[in-house]
Amino acid sequence: MKSVKAILFSAMGLIFSQKAGSQNLTAAYKIDQVVKVPLNLEKSKEATINFTAYLFKKDRRYIYFEKPDYINTYPQGKISIQISEDKRGSYLLNMDTLQAINYCSYDSLLFRYRQDFLFKEAANIDRNISQLFEPDYYPWAFHNETKTINGLLCQKATLTMSGNLNYEVWFCKDIETSFNIDGIIGIPGLIVEATRFDDSKHFLLLNYTSTKAVADAVFWPNEFNEKFVLYPMLKKSKIKKEKSKLEKQTEISNNNQ
Amino acid sequence: MKKILIAALVIIPSAYAFSSTSFPHKVEVPTNFNPSKENVNEKKEGCTKTEYVTGGWAVKCKNGTLYRGTVTLGCSGYGETCEQATTNAWNCANAAVQSAIAAQAAQASHECSTIDDSVEP
Numbered sequence: 001m002k003s004v005k006a007i008l009f010s011a012m013g014l015i016f017s018q019k020a021g022s023q024n025l026t027a028a029y030k031i032d033q034v035v036k037v038p039l040n041l042e043k044s045k046e047a048t049i050n051f052t053a054y055l056f057k058k059d060r061r062y063i064y065f066e067k068p069d070y071i072n073t074y075p076q077g078k079i080s081i082q083i084s085e086d087k088r089g090s091y092l093l094n095m096d097t098l099q100a101i102n103y104c105s106y107d108s109l110l111f112r113y114r115q116d117f118l119f120k121e122a123a124n125i126d127r128n129i130s131q132l133f134e135p136d137y138y139p140w141a142f143h144n145e146t147k148t149i150n151g152l153l154c155q156k157a158t159l160t161m162s163g164n165l166n167y168e169v170w171f172c173k174d175i176e177t178s179f180n181i182d183g184i185i186g187i188p189g190l191i192v193e194a195t196r197f198d199d200s201k202h203f204l205l206l207n208y209t210s211t212k213a214v215a216d217a218v219f220w221p222n223e224f225n226e227k228f229v230l231y232p233m234l235k236k237s238k239i240k241k242e243k244s245k246l247e248k249q250t251e252i253s254n255n256n257q
Numbered sequence: 258m259k260k261i262l263i264a265a266l267v268i269i270p271s272a273y274a275f276s277s278t279s280f281p282h283k284v285e286v287p288t289n290f291n292p293s294k295e296n297v298n299e300k301k302e303g304c305t306k307t308e309y310v311t312g313g314w315a316v317k318c319k320n321g322t323l324y325r326g327t328v329t330l331g332c333s334g335y336g337e338t339c340e341q342a343t344t345n346a347w348n349c350a351n352a353a354v355q356s357a358i359a360a361q362a363a364q365a366s367h368e369c370s371t372i373d374d375s376v377e378p
Contacts, residue, residue, distance in 0.1 A: 041309065090308060125366045
């Protein structure tokens with residue numbers, strides 16, 4: 001009887017540690033982004049570029065970054081379409097091998113992120129940013145909808161900022177993380193699938209593990225050796241919540257039913 | 258060495274096409290892109306090639322809001338050979354787009370800081 005209790009206790013402990021406080025997390029994502037290659041000044045043709053993204057967690061530190069899969073496919077840094085004998089259209093690609101770098105510490109509630117630009121001389125824009133934040137800063141809307149993605153039960157959430165629907169995400173509460181793809185905070189679980197609407201970017205979890213060790217060096221990429229500029233703290237009390245057109249239409253539609 | 262013959266015609270759309278409607282602020286045509294006269298092929302002989310180039314930019318405001326935009330520009334390049342013309346058209350359009358991106362991103366960054374009332378200094 002004692003041994004049965006011990007097994008049960010161990011099993012419960014394992015479940016608890018998986019759900020409530022895994023110290024490490026390594027997750028990989030596949031990203032598809034639809035881009036538009038111009039055929040003239042008005043018309044364009046869609047093409048898809050891919051990235052592989054990584055999310056690491058160690059204790060209360062997190063980092064996320066994307067690696068473009070297109071570097072070898074388009075070594076000239078552009079997607080080109082021959083329109084006619086004398087006309088061609090091209091889409092410029094960001095050829096940085098590490099992009100969308102987002103770091104976060106929940107001990108100091110500090111963000112570090114790097115803005116991506118097509119070329120180094122891109123005006124006088126701050127490249128590396130650090131910023132304190134409140135964990136519930138972003139006005140996520142949590143929905144009752146659920147779906148199972150690759151065997152993981154996921155809940156839907158959306159983020160609307162300045163009246164525009166920015167993200168739709170599907171997250172799994174059972175995989176504990178406070179920080180997610182693309183530097184997302186405020187989602188109580190690992191994002192399994194997401195869409196970023198303003199540039200047609202789709203994220204899908206490839207795999208994850210909470211048992212693999214994460215090296216400290218991962219949290220300070222070379223790009224972070226450049227100067228950081230401190231931005232003001234993200235305070236929830238200061239944010240304005242505005243609904244997107246889609247949310248307003250849905251609300252009106254629901255009220256009319 | 259043959260003189261490089263570059264851009265003759267820069268086509269700039271009357272209004273930049275933004276992928277996001279969230280940033281309606283008008284952006285001026287960048288002043289730092291101005292094809293110099295010596296690069297224009299006066300003879301307009303040989304081959305002509307036109308290149309359209311699209312590039313995107315993104316700027317994160319201090320309140321966490323992300324703004325994105327795209328710009329498409331086109332150039333007709335002339336050259337004594339079609340290879341020259343192709344290179345010239347691409348270089349012209351690429352330079353124009355990068356210049357426009359820099360101007361638009363800088364403008365967005367500036368507007369971010371002036372309209373951003375949701376964070377404390």
